Amino acid sequence: MLAQAIAFAVIGATVAIIGLMKRPFNDFVLGAAALTLLALVVQAIASIVAPFTGAGPTGDLLEYWTYLLTALVIPPGAVLWALVDKKGQWSTLIVGIGILACAVMVYRMHQIWFVQIA
Amino acid sequence: MNERKHAGIGRVLIAVYAVLAMAATGRSFVQIVQRFDEAPLAYSLSAVAAVVYIVATVALASPRDAWRRVALAAVCFELVGVLVVGTLSLVAPELFAHDTVWSRFGMGYLFIPAVLPFLGLWWLRASSERVPA
Numbered sequence: 001m002l003a004q005a006i007a008f009a010v011i012g013a014t015v016a017i018i019g020l021m022k023r024p025f026n027d028f029v030l031g032a033a034a035l036t037l038l039a040l041v042v043q044a045i046a047s048i049v050a051p052f053t054g055a056g057p058t059g060d061l062l063e064y065w066t067y068l069l070t071a072l073v074i075p076p077g078a079v080l081w082a083l084v085d086k087k088g089q090w091s092t093l094i095v096g097i098g099i100l101a102c103a104v105m106v107y108r109m110h111q112i113w114f115v116q117i118a
Numbered sequence: 119m120n121e122r123k124h125a126g127i128g129r130v131l132i133a134v135y136a137v138l139a140m141a142a143t144g145r146s147f148v149q150i151v152q153r154f155d156e157a158p159l160a161y162s163l164s165a166v167a168a169v170v171y172i173v174a175t176v177a178l179a180s181p182r183d184a185w186r187r188v189a190l191a192a193v194c195f196e197l198v199g200v201l202v203v204g205t206l207s208l209v210a211p212e213l214f215a216h217d218t219v220w221s222r223f224g225m226g227y228l229f230i231p232a233v234l235p236f237l238g239l240w241w242l243r244a245s246s247e248r249v250p251a
Contacts, residue, residue: 062152066144074137085129094133101137104228 001110005103012099019093025082029092036099037075059112071105074098128241132179139171142219164218170195197235
């Protein structure tokens with residue numbers, strides 16, 4: 001999960017920088033968002049299966065799923081927005097920020113699942 | 119040209135508001151469901167903050183003039199909230215033993231809650247110059 005968070009951060013930052021260079025929304029950006037969503041879906045499936053193999057979370061399950069479900073909404077939401085707003089030159093940046101937000105959320109999920117401070 | 123530029127940057131601002139609104143809503147949902155009795159004040163505040171972020175997102179996204187005033191009110195409320203709660207959480211930490219979005223000036227959210235109201239106010243002002251009220 002930590003690797004995933006870092007990967008999201010790198011992808012998100014890349015897309016955001018492309019967005020700041022005012023490149024229009026393109027297939028690369030769409031691919032980045034799709035990859036993020038795919039990784040989150042895989043994580044969701046793994047999170048459902050893992051407890052049955054005895055590898056459940058060390059932290060709070062409700063908090064974990066709230067983060068995961070919120071994160072799952074972001075990539076499709078950002079892409080949908082970008083497609084609706086085709087003329088907007090900022091759509092790419094919005095998708096980048098969305099992926100960065102996913103990175104932060106996955107990092108929090110990592111903490112909830114593996115690391116307990118309290 | 120200038121008008122479109124403002125609208126574009128405004129969209130980025132709205133997107134950031136939307137993400138923060140979702141994060142705040144999710145968090146306060148978990149806090150209230152699980153341990154509301156531990157800190158009713160802090161968690162009620164979390165919920166209020168979440169609702170205000172949602173209102174601000176919708177109001178900023180709407181092009182209508184009436185919503186502009188709502189957006190202004192919501193953004194000002196956030197500004198006051200983050201300043202008051204941020205200060206109190208440092209000066210009187212026993213009041214806010216449990217975190218809210220605004221604790222320590224939104225440090226848990228990379229200080230975004232402290233920066234956003236200023237950007238929101240700036241944008242409302244910049245965009246009102248082209249649309250006479």
